Amino acid sequence: MTRRWLPYPILSALLLLIWLLLNQSIAPGTILLGALLGVALAKVFGLLRPPKARVRNYPLLGLLFVRVVVDIVRSNIAVARIILRRDSRMQSGFVAIPLTLTDHYGLAVLACIITSTPGTIWVSYDSSANILLIHVLDLVDEASWIDSIKQRYERPLLEIFQ
Amino acid sequence: MSHSLLDAAILLAQILLLLAMSFSIIRMVRGPRAQDRVLALDALYVNAMILLLTIGIRSGSLLYVEAGLIIALLGFAGTVALSKFLMRGQVIE
Amino acid sequence: MSHLDALPPWAAILVAVLVLLGALLAFVGSLGLLRLKNFYKRVHAPTLGTTLGTFFMLAASITCFSVLHDRPIFYEILIGVFLTLTTPITLMLLVRAALYRDREEGSADVPQAPPHE
Structure with missing residues (x-):
């Protein structure tokens, strides 16, 4: 379930962070919209089938x-x-x-x-x-x-x- | 005292940035080749963005920061398109 | 007389120094664009403005607005993020385009393409 909806959690979190910075607010509405954008854009990124990155250290x-x-x-x-x-x-x-x-x-x-x-x-x-x-x-x-x-x-x- | 110093520093910085922008424009006009002109245009964009930040500090308005953000992104898109154009003579492969 | 008078002296001096350093680096970068002799040398010059020059100016802006508004304002940092992500891409593309054009013309100043290409 998590794999399906949140394939790239770090990317989604970064997008949310950028959205909050751009709007300069942490109102619930902004967070909700930012989270939606983060999840949706990360799924779009997944469609590109990027090769898997592994950070070991x-x-x-x-x-x-x-x-x-x-x-x-x-x-x-x-x-x-x-x-x-x-x-x-x-x-x-x-x-x-x-x-x-x-x-x-x-x-x-x-x-x-x-x-x-x-x-x-x-x-x-x-x-x-x-x-x-x-x-x-x-x-x-x-x-x-x-x-x-x-x-x-x-x-x-x-x-x-x- | 420190405030007249700040005013003078911002003025001097703006003069320096205007000079930097004029250097880029001179390089853009002089060329000699197309890649030199594109490089100069890219430098011009960045200098303009930095100049907008100093204007923002001077006027106390955050709107200039947003304008700077847009200039940075547009400059990137423009330079990438122009480099692609130089490589193959067409923008989209 | 202006809103900048609201800055305490330490912040005013800090902002002044940061603004000057940033402008100076951008200036030297563009001077290099004018002075250096060929394209491959010139391509190094504007990096001064896009790395440390922008960094100092962003630091000045962040200090100034955070002190003025009495709360941390750091969304200028986004400019830095975008710029550090995009500058390598533009420069690499531009250099590759220049190399491609020079090789097409058979210029002797650039290394030739590997034979299997």
Whole structure:
């Protein structure tokens, strides 16, 4: 019964939360409408037949989140410096990274992390060879970038999703 | 004292944001390629959204926040459509 | 003279600092859009405004309205949620479109597509 009406409880709860925030009220009517919307939209989402996501390690997910926030702050400062210094010797370029991560949700999270961090951007992913192509603004040492992406992000993602 | 400081800070922030928006517009006009123009349009949207937040703080009205929310969503839809257009020359595959 | 006078001094200074930091980051991001030399370099610049720039401005707005209305008002956070969800998607699509166009033209500056595609 619960499975039938509430296939994605976390998604429904998040939709309800967004609805309450948008309306800025916790009147019973708003909660009722929000709950209805949450359940209905989660069922619509189910029609898309998304692949099943399994998070194995919630504490590690929290740790990864903190690490990403710190990295975003640090690379904001680094990129701002690069722009203000107007350094013409600065080299940027593409880096190909061989991945071991294959889980779709893990790859999606990795894409968001790399793109949200200023200074690196996800360019393309070759699913048959499992090679990721990113572009780096301040490329000094290719091997150290490959190493840091694999150590800092891919390893925890492997433990969380795979 | 602290309030004239706040007024000055908001004014300075708005000037900076207007300059940021004009930089985006210059990049949009200059190009040189279509993807540069789309990127500049996206940056323009975000700067406009941030500017609306400062106007909201200055005028004390929460309505500006809602306008900012709408701009953020419309900017996303617009940029996605334009990128798709660049990729295949047509919006819907 | 204005509603902002109702803010206590600590909040006024905090909001002033946050507003300035946010605007400064957005400004530097757009400056990068103008200064950097090619598209793949320029694509990194606006991320400054969409990550920390927006964050500081949202923090300023949340502090200001929460103190003014004497209750927590934090639905500005929705802007942050939408922006963090959508920015990676737009940038990735745009870079892929640029790469596709450069490869079509046979540009030497971009890595070629893998042979089996």
